[in-house]
Amino acid sequence: MTTKVVPGSLVALPDGEAVAREAANRLGNCIRNAIDTHGYATVALSGGSTPGPAYAALAENSRIDWAKVEFFFVDERAVPPDSPRSNYRMVKEALFDRVPIPAERIHRMQGEALDLAAAAREYDLEIRSRLRWSESGMAEFDVGVFGIGDDGHTASLFPGEPTVDKTDRLVVDVPAAGNREARLTLTAPVIEQMRVALVLAVGKNKQEPLERVWAASGDVHVTPARYLREVRSVIWLIDKAASGLG
Numbered sequence: 001m002t003t004k005v006v007p008g009s010l011v012a013l014p015d016g017e018a019v020a021r022e023a024a025n026r027l028g029n030c031i032r033n034a035i036d037t038h039g040y041a042t043v044a045l046s047g048g049s050t051p052g053p054a055y056a057a058l059a060e061n062s063r064i065d066w067a068k069v070e071f072f073f074v075d076e077r078a079v080p081p082d083s084p085r086s087n088y089r090m091v092k093e094a095l096f097d098r099v100p101i102p103a104e105r106i107h108r109m110q111g112e113a114l115d116l117a118a119a120a121r122e123y124d125l126e127i128r129s130r131l132r133w134s135e136s137g138m139a140e141f142d143v144g145v146f147g148i149g150d151d152g153h154t155a156s157l158f159p160g161e162p163t164v165d166k167t168d169r170l171v172v173d174v175p176a177a178g179n180r181e182a183r184l185t186l187t188a189p190v191i192e193q194m195r196v197a198l199v200l201a202v203g204k205n206k207q208e209p210l211e212r213v214w215a216a217s218g219d220v221h222v223t224p225a226r227y228l229r230e231v232r233s234v235i236w237l238i239d240k241a242a243s244g245l246g
């Protein structure tokens with residue numbers, strides 16, 4: 001039998017809509033707290049199919065001073081920004097197009113770059129120039145939104161890829177593999193250093209990878225989403241199906 005103690009807080013909700021509402025509330029609160037404390041907030045957003053409704057719900061939050069929020073990305077696919085596969089496009093349509101965010105506050109990963117390694121280095125520098133640094137010497141986002149792939153990946157840290165172990169960069173490029181396009185992604189040390197991670201999981205396909213993430217022991221090379229366990233405040237927002245009760 002596998003032992004598990006869910007690290008951080010687990011919030012189990014009836015369905016995907018409830019997960020989106022809860023995620024939007026919590027993200028809005030993290031943003032407002034950071035603005036109250038530091039005068040601005042730094043946020044890293046994931047893409048994929050799960051978080052769009054949460055971003056759309058966040059756009060309805062009238063208590064956020066959008067000019068004081070710096071939006072970054074957790075990862076991006078090697079596609080142009082208008083591609084239906086682009087994480088940026090999804091967030092733009094759900095959030096950026098609906099609220100008064102100054103363009104210079106949106107830090108997009110250049111998924112369309114011919115030289116993705118150079119794009120990763122540039123994004124690394126952009127983060128270094130904008131973020132506060134922790135006492136341990138790491139860029140510190142106020143909050144990150146994450147998903148979990150059916151294979152146990154988070155961000156674009158995929159099982160078995162050498163990028164899972166990268167610690168000397170904040171951002172790396174991930175080579176294409178199989179029918180997956182190349183990617184840009186934040187690395188594990190940046191993810192672990194976030195003040196808060198909101199992890200969204202909806203649907204029964206997420207049950208098995210979540211079990212692997214929560215198991216008392218496991219290997220980040222097999223389940224890279226286990227890095228999320230290290231975030232000081234990690235909140236799992238899951239629906240009934242992902243919990244195995246649906």
Ligand SMILES: O=C1O[C@H](COP(=O)(O)O)[C@@H](O)[C@H](O)[C@H]1O
Binds near residue numbers: 050075153
């Ligand atoms: O490829 C990706 O997958 C994960 C999980 O996405 P989902 O579609 O299962 O919600 C996502 O967090 C990541 O940003 C994305 O690029």
